[in-house]
Amino acid sequence: MHCRGPSAKRVAEPKEHGVHRLMNSAPLCHVAGVGHCLPNQPISNAALIERYGLASTPEWIESRTGIQQRYFVEAGQTTATLATAAAQHALTQAHLSPMAIGAVLVATCTPDYTFPSVATLVQAALGVPAGTVALDVNAACSGFIAALSMTQGLFATRPALQHILVIGAETFSNVLDFTDRSTCVLFGDGAGAVVLTRNQPGETRGLLVVEQGADGTQAPLLHSGHGVARGGIAGTVQMQGAAVFKHAVRQMGDRAATAALLAQSGYTLAGLDWLVPHQANARILEAAAEALQIPPYKVITTVGQHANTSAASIPLALSHAQQQGQLKAGQLLLLQAFGAGFTWGMASLIW
Ligand code: UT7
Numbered sequence: 001m002h003c004r005g006p007s008a009k010r011v012a013e014p015k016e017h018g019v020h021r022l023m024n025s026a027p028l029c030h031v032a033g034v035g036h037c038l039p040n041q042p043i044s045n046a047a048l049i050e051r052y053g054l055a056s057t058p059e060w061i062e063s064r065t066g067i068q069q070r071y072f073v074e075a076g077q078t079t080a081t082l083a084t085a086a087a088q089h090a091l092t093q094a095h096l097s098p099m100a101i102g103a104v105l106v107a108t109c110t111p112d113y114t115f116p117s118v119a120t121l122v123q124a125a126l127g128v129p130a131g132t133v134a135l136d137v138n139a140a141c142s143g144f145i146a147a148l149s150m151t152q153g154l155f156a157t158r159p160a161l162q163h164i165l166v167i168g169a170e171t172f173s174n175v176l177d178f179t180d181r182s183t184c185v186l187f188g189d190g191a192g193a194v195v196l197t198r199n200q201p202g203e204t205r206g207l208l209v210v211e212q213g214a215d216g217t218q219a220p221l222l223h224s225g226h227g228v229a230r231g232g233i234a235g236t237v238q239m240q241g242a243a244v245f246k247h248a249v250r251q252m253g254d255r256a257a258t259a260a261l262l263a264q265s266g267y268t269l270a271g272l273d274w275l276v277p278h279q280a281n282a283r284i285l286e287a288a289a290e291a292l293q294i295p296p297y298k299v300i301t302t303v304g305q306h307a308n309t310s311a312a313s314i315p316l317a318l319s320h321a322q323q324q325g326q327l328k329a330g331q332l333l334l335l336q337a338f339g340a341g342f343t344w345g346m347a348s349l350i351w
Contacts (some may be wrong), residue, residue: 028155030206031351032163032197033096035089036319038190038306042069048185052178061185062304066093066282070188070307072173078112079119082191083169085120086315090165094195098126101195102161103133103154107143107311109340110175111136114228118169128165140222141278141339142212143311144168144192147351148335148347149210151196167193168312175224177236186281187237188307192315205330205350208265211257211344218247222340248284248338252277253291258346262334265348272298273331273351276321278338279303279313288336300326310339327351 043051045058045068053065053188061067073082083106091098103202106119117136128134133154139146147166154161170291174234176184221243226235259269275294277285282303289299302317309316322326328351335347 026204027189027199027208027350028152029164029196029198029204030203031349033090033092033094033195034193034315034319034322035086035091035093036190036192036316037085038316039071039077039082039091040072041074042071042305043067045185053177053185053187054181056181056185064281064283064350065186066285066301066303067186067307070199070262071190073171073189077171079108079110079169079171079191080112080118080125081170082189083108083118083122083167083193084125086169086193086319087126087165089252089319090193090195091126094197096163096195098128100163100322101126101128101132101165102158103149103151103164104128105133105135105137105150105164107137107139107147107166108170109140109143110170110172110234114233120168122165139167139212139214139311139339139343139345140341141280141308141310141313142337142341142343142345144314144334144344145210145337145347146212146343148207149212149345151343152207152210155196155198160275162198164196166196166315167191168309168315170312171308172237172310173306175234175236177241180236182241183189183237183239186308188309190306190309190312190316192312192317192319194315194318208348208350209261210345210347211261212343214341214343216341219340221247222342245281245284247342248280249287249291251338251344252284252288252336252340255292258292258334258336261346262348267295267332267348271332272334274298274321274333275301275328276300276314276317276333277336277337279306279317280308280338
């Protein structure tokens with residue numbers, strides 16, 4: 001056996017991050033590489049307003065959301081091309097060939113095709129061997145956490161599996177109504193990817209605990225309006241922004257649930273080095289962090305540069321933070337997402 005599963009014995013370990021750590025399971029895998037891909041040119045708030053003749057101002061957008069710019073795909077770019085490029089960067093950083101990859105999971109709700117999945121397109125484009133697992137995960141903005149959760153099952157049940165590509169990729173510009181100023185200013189396109197590598201015995205870094213939840217009764221507050229079985233192919237974003245905002249802050253700012261997940265991971269909130277939330281609105285991030293009593297300097301915030309890239313926002317933020325030199329080996333990260341469904345999720349991780 002290369003690793004211990006979730007039922008491993010609780011063992012008291014030395015003090016780390018200023019807290020007494022109770023180890024209830026060794027992480028099955030760690031992040032061996034991270035990468036991202038954004039379309040070529042950023043579009044400023046002013047440029048967006050001018051391009052679509054919006055009744056808005058750059059000041060309104062920035063002050064209400066923190067967003068300064070976003071990226072939209074250009075001709076020839078798709079969710080799969082962004083995902084492939086992000087994955088290539090992650091593989092390079094991990095010093096791995098695509099031949100080493102045993103599964104490709106792509107979190108997206110803006111796929112190239114209704115079928116086949118983006119994951120199979122990425123598998124083919126990269127040259128990941130036939131016979132590997134390749135599938136898409138749709139949990140809207142929480143998709144990356146959902147995909148991370150699936151890696152635990154894959155590593156636990158497939159002893160030969162050594163490396164998994166987990167990608168968040170979206171082209172939300174394809175599902176925006178550019179006559180609706182309250183939604184079209186919020187979203188952008190992009191992709192982020194991580195390579196997860198199976199831990200060696202005794203390795204303590206990596207993915208600790210992942211949790212997810214959903215409440216389908218809230219679907220009417222944020223949805224695409226149409227779909228394959230609903231009179232159209234994709235539809236456009238329909239959102240009751242203020243209501244979604246409140247739910248997002250309540251869910252992402254749930255101190256008891258967050259502390260419980262960290263306790264299960266063997267840590268406390270005080271031991272957290274970085275909160276890496278889904279990037280929807282800077283005001284949501286600030287309000288949630290305040291409710292969690294996490295100081296702003298511990299919150300990775302990229303919504304200003306990327307806008308809301310849905311399932312791509314967390315891996316994009318990770319890749320960006322790593323490029324900035326913010327993430328250091330051994331640090332404790334909490335990834336946190338909330339999105340349409342509603343869906344939500346959290347994951348604790350030692351970098
Ligand atoms: O990924 C998870 C999903 N999404 C989110 O988490 C987004 C959640 N919601 C939000 O981020 C915010 O609710 C918004 C940014 C969408 C809106 O901000 P708000 O502070 O909640 O504004 P509001 O919806 O209460 O609207 C205030 C006013 C309205 O005008 P009236 O009715 O007061 O005259 C809106 O029509 O702001 C108006 N407005 C705008 N004005 C200029 C809405 N969008 C714009 C705009 N430019 N782009």
